Structures are given as C-alpha cells and as structure tokens.
Amino acid sequence: MKQIICGLLGFFLVLTFSACAPKQEEVEKIGSQRVYRITLSDPFGRIFSEFWTIQKLQALGVKEMSSSYFDRAMKYSGTEFEAVSLLKLISKFKLKSGGDAILLNCFDDYQGILPISDILKYDLYLGTKIKVGFGSSKPGWLNPLLVLVPDGKTPPFEERFLTANIRELKFVRLSDYYAPLRKVSQTSEQVKQGFEVYKNNCLFCHSLKGRGGNKGARLLNNYAFSKAAMQKKFLADFKSFHHKDNADKQDVEQFVTKGQLKSVADFLLAMQKRAEV
Structure with a gap:
C-alpha cells in the first residue's frame, strides 16, 4: 500500500510540474511574438541590437502592394501584401562601420543577403503581411518578414530577391x-x-x-x-x-x-x- 501511495504521489508531482512549467513557445527565440532583431556594429567592432515589433515597423508607413516579380517566381496570381520601405528602415540607422549590405537570418536556417545598393536601385520593400490568391497553397516557410520587389522594378530574376521568414536584419560588409x-x-x-x-x-x-x-x-x-x-x-x-x-x-x-x-x-x-x- 505504501508503495502505491508513493507512486501516486510521484505521478501527481510530475503532472503538477508539467502543468506549471512554462511552455516552450513562451520563451521562444526573437520573432515568435512578432518581434525582430536588427543588428549593427560600431567602428570598434562592438555589436549591438535593437528589437522591433511589427507595429514599430509598420509605423514607418504601411503600403498595400502587389509584386509581379514574386508571383512569377512562386507561380501565384494576385498575391496581396502589406509592406514597409527598406529605404525608410535603413534611414533610421547610422552605419558607422562601413556596412554596405543587410544579412537576412531566417527562422528556418535560410540566410539571405542584400547589398544596400540593390535596395536603393530597386526600391525594395519588407513584407509584414501576406495574403495569397484564392486557391493557392502557402508553404510553411513563406511568412513575414519577406523581401519584395515592387511592380515596375526589374532586378535580375534570381533567388536572392525572394528571402522570407526573416527573424533578423544584420548590417555587414560585403567584402568581409x-x-x-x-x-x-x-x-x-x-x-x-x-x-x-x-x-x-x-x-x-x-x-x-x-x-x-x-x-x-x-x-x-x-x-x-x-x-x-x-x-x-x-x-x-x-x-x-x-x-x-x-x-x-x-x-x-x-x-x-x-x-x-x-x-x-x-x-x-x-x-x-x-x-x-
């Protein structure tokens, strides 16, 4: 009887601990609650980060837009986005260490990179919301933040302009x-x-x-x-x-x-x- 009682008590304690333990999702990596990391370095090589919510990004000015470049690559039609200008985002930072590109670290271990010269040349946007056309399926990786080429711009047709699922934007030097x-x-x-x-x-x-x-x-x-x-x-x-x-x-x-x-x-x-x- 004593063994049974001890066993039940042990089971109850395990059950109670499991119920009280914080869920993994609540201590998720940056981005799980629509918060994104923007990382820079100073002239002395010291690295620091800012954390931006989706609301803070959208405060830069939200644009409802389409992207024929995106639809062509994804075999979609009529995809709708809410997006913010990458140029406006870049203007919020003083790049003191010669950064001329943005490294795009993603939740699924994808890593994109965009030269700032391309962001300027093609007026690239950062999608904060996506709605695919009726009848289209969306793969698990296709989530904001994502790079968007606005209609009217014609960069080379390459994978590098289609980065999605971004969790961190990090300013780097291309030469490095x-x-x-x-x-x-x-x-x-x-x-x-x-x-x-x-x-x-x-x-x-x-x-x-x-x-x-x-x-x-x-x-x-x-x-x-x-x-x-x-x-x-x-x-x-x-x-x-x-x-x-x-x-x-x-x-x-x-x-x-x-x-x-x-x-x-x-x-x-x-x-x-x-x-x-």
Whole structure:
C-alpha cells in the first residue's frame, strides 16, 4: 500500500510540474511574438541590437502592394501584401562601420543577403503581411518578414530577391562576408561565373566556409566533384528537387540555365581542391 501511495504521489508531482512549467513557445527565440532583431556594429567592432515589433515597423508607413516579380517566381496570381520601405528602415540607422549590405537570418536556417545598393536601385520593400490568391497553397516557410520587389522594378530574376521568414536584419560588409569564397572564385572565368551563380541562388540554403544558410545539405560533403559520375549525380539531384513542380515551392531551376549549373559544379570542385591543399 505504501508503495502505491508513493507512486501516486510521484505521478501527481510530475503532472503538477508539467502543468506549471512554462511552455516552450513562451520563451521562444526573437520573432515568435512578432518581434525582430536588427543588428549593427560600431567602428570598434562592438555589436549591438535593437528589437522591433511589427507595429514599430509598420509605423514607418504601411503600403498595400502587389509584386509581379514574386508571383512569377512562386507561380501565384494576385498575391496581396502589406509592406514597409527598406529605404525608410535603413534611414533610421547610422552605419558607422562601413556596412554596405543587410544579412537576412531566417527562422528556418535560410540566410539571405542584400547589398544596400540593390535596395536603393530597386526600391525594395519588407513584407509584414501576406495574403495569397484564392486557391493557392502557402508553404510553411513563406511568412513575414519577406523581401519584395515592387511592380515596375526589374532586378535580375534570381533567388536572392525572394528571402522570407526573416527573424533578423544584420548590417555587414560585403567584402568581409564573401572573403572566404572570393579568393577561390578567381581561379578561372568558368569558376568565377559559378561563384556568381552560387552566391545569388544557392548559398542561402547550402553554406560554404561559414557563409550562407544551413537549410539544405552541405554540398561539399555530399559530392566528390572531381568525379564525372558525381557531377552528373549533382546535376540530376538538383533537377529532381528544385524543379517547377517542387512541393515546397523551391523552384530554383527557373533561375539557372544548364550551363550555369555546370559552372556551379566547377566552382564547388575548386572549393574542394582548395580544402585539400
């Protein structure tokens, strides 16, 4: 009887603790309550952050807009957004350490990056609300904050203008960010082209040398690019996953030609050779 009573008491205590313990969602990372981190550094390299609510962002001035660029890439029609100007947001900060780009860290380990020159040139916006057209399905990653190209602007058709699910905007210097990769890219014109294609379409999911996101596999670990058979497998795997009917709306095939993809393989081969030295 004593054992039974002790057992019941133990069960009751566990149950009570479970009920009283704070839920994981209540101590979530930044962004769970519509709060986003904006990170800068001063001339001495000291890093500091501000936290912006969705309401504070919208106080910059909300614009209801569409984006034919977005709809084209996502195979949608009539998507509606509420958005704020990235130019207005940037104007709120004094960039004292030479920052010329914004790194976009996302909840799903995707990592985008936008040069400030592109934000100025194409008047890019930051979507705070999205409503897809009737009958369209929305993948789990397609959430604010998201980069938007306004109608009337025509940047290159590339993955880098479609970053979504953003939790942090971090001001960085492009020269520092790409430094670990750029040296390898100077090997040949083909490798240089592969680097450009990779950084504009692939690096956001497939990181290299500590740069980029970790949403996708690490390609240098999965393929021996010195072997023709493995290069062929890489091309086939890309086509089988990143095609236009991809269930998760990750159609990267629309942004790259077969020749460009081959140059990406050459760039990744150069990266592997460099690692072996």
